[in-house]
Amino acid sequence: MTRWKPNAKERLVRAALSLFRSQGFAQTTVAEIAERAGLTERTFFRYFADKREVLFAGAEEFEQHFITALDAVPRQSSAIDAAAASVEGVAIFLEERRDFARKRSAVIAENAELRERERDKMASLASALAAALERRGTDRAAAVLAAEMGVTVFRLAFERWIDDKSGHNLAQFVKESFAELKSVTAGRC
Amino acid sequence: MTRWKPNAKERLVRAALSLFRSQGFAQTTVAEIAERAGLTERTFFRYFADKREVLFAGAEEFEQHFITALDAVPRQSSAIDAAAASVEGVAIFLEERRDFARKRSAVIAENAELRERERDKMASLASALAAALERRGTDRAAAVLAAEMGVTVFRLAFERWIDDKSGHNLAQFVKESFAELKSVTAGRC
Numbered sequence: 001m002t003r004w005k006p007n008a009k010e011r012l013v014r015a016a017l018s019l020f021r022s023q024g025f026a027q028t029t030v031a032e033i034a035e036r037a038g039l040t041e042r043t044f045f046r047y048f049a050d051k052r053e054v055l056f057a058g059a060e061e062f063e064q065h066f067i068t069a070l071d072a073v074p075r076q077s078s079a080i081d082a083a084a085a086s087v088e089g090v091a092i093f094l095e096e097r098r099d100f101a102r103k104r105s106a107v108i109a110e111n112a113e114l115r116e117r118e119r120d121k122m123a124s125l126a127s128a129l130a131a132a133l134e135r136r137g138t139d140r141a142a143a144v145l146a147a148e149m150g151v152t153v154f155r156l157a158f159e160r161w162i163d164d165k166s167g168h169n170l171a172q173f174v175k176e177s178f179a180e181l182k183s184v185t186a187g188r189c
Numbered sequence: 190m191t192r193w194k195p196n197a198k199e200r201l202v203r204a205a206l207s208l209f210r211s212q213g214f215a216q217t218t219v220a221e222i223a224e225r226a227g228l229t230e231r232t233f234f235r236y237f238a239d240k241r242e243v244l245f246a247g248a249e250e251f252e253q254h255f256i257t258a259l260d261a262v263p264r265q266s267s268a269i270d271a272a273a274a275s276v277e278g279v280a281i282f283l284e285e286r287r288d289f290a291r292k293r294s295a296v297i298a299e300n301a302e303l304r305e306r307e308r309d310k311m312a313s314l315a316s317a318l319a320a321a322l323e324r325r326g327t328d329r330a331a332a333v334l335a336a337e338m339g340v341t342v343f344r345l346a347f348e349r350w351i352d353d354k355s356g357h358n359l360a361q362f363v364k365e366s367f368a369e370l371k372s373v374t375a376g377r378c
Contacts, residue, residue, distance in 0.1 A: 078373075078376035078377065078378060079373055079378055080373055080374055080375075080376050081376055116305070116309065119308065119309070119312055120305065120308070123308055138378065139378070141345055141366065141369050142369060142372075142373045142378045144341070144345055145341060145342075145345065145366075145369060145370050145373045145374075146373050148337065148338075148341040149337075149338065149341075149373070149374065152333070152334060152337040152338075152341075153334075156330055156333055156334065177330065177334075180330050180331060180334060181334050181374060182374055182375070183331075184267075184268055184269055184331045184334045184335050184338070185269055185338065185370060185371055185374040185375075186269075186371070186374075186375075187267035187269050187270055188267065189267060189268055189327065189328070189331045
């Protein structure tokens with residue numbers, strides 16, 4: 001008799017993160033993840049192509065959030081304000097996923113292959129943001145600069161947010177990091 | 190009778206670049222590179238661990254140039270000025286290697302694995318620059334921001350320089366790109 005398995009995907013993600021953290025990403029098999037989640041391997045493969053995808057399946061959606069937020073910024077805004085609005089838009093979306101984000105980051109930090117994959121994700125995000133800025137009419141150099149600064153600010157704010165124990169939200173760290181960017185660029189530190 | 194082979198390393202680099210460009214990086218063997226250079230495979234391996242190293246053997250020296258230039262900047266300079274001085278220092282060193290830089294970039298642009306390796310090189314450079322700025326007393330956030338901006342400006346200036354047909358030098362593109370960075374950050378475009 002098969003029981004209905006609610007939230008299969010969520011359970012797989014939770015089981016995978018827990019195993020990755022306790023025994024390492026490389027040492028964990030799909031069979032173990034499925035077993036821990038009380039599901040079959042077949043069910044796992046219905047949601048993910050492989051165990052790495054548990055950590056990166058959201059990459060496209062993640063990038064899309066930046067682009068959607070950027071596309072909503074009025075045309076007359078400057079490139080840097082558009083990039084900032086885009087990062088702030090994503091911050092709001094990530095806010096409620098802090099527990100997942102924190103655990104995921106801890107797993108990625110431990111594994112060279114995953115760190116490289118995460119770097120690729122960020123490089124791809126920077127290219128997508130630059131292209132979206134160019135579509136708004138920003139010239140290529142300004143688009144590349146604003147996009148890279150947006151991604152750098154995001155990374156810095158994200159790092160602070162997952163390390164933070166005082167309950168600040170990601171959007172606050174984003175605002176703070178953009179202010180620092182302006183102050184650094186102006187030569188004030 | 191063995192003839193003395195002058196400039197073996199340089200000849201290997203030239204042969205490798207020429208083959209990578211004409212037949213592709215993946216399709217080129219070390220045997221072909223050695224043959225084209227009029228040298229043995231054994232000689233090749235005295236200089237390079239593998240064919241990829243022909244393109245990346247200088248990575249450490251490259252990074253070291255940034256750090257040396259940065260360490261020479263007076264302590265009272267701001268983080269962004271230190272980063273700019275570092276990038277300008279490297280520009281001077283690269284100036285006479287434009288032909289190599291241009292050919293190397295064309296090879297890298299064609300191959301996903303090489304592009305990834307180049308991205309890693311830039312990420313490693315950004316970390317090294319941030320660490321060097323922190324050693325000067327810059328706080329971590331400002332150090333990360335200034336380092337990432339330095340690397341982004343370098344990439345942008347480098348891209349312009351190898352595409353340029355009018356004979357501008359890299360240092361000029363670096364200055365121009367830093368000026369754009371300031372203008373983008375200040376919201377002027």
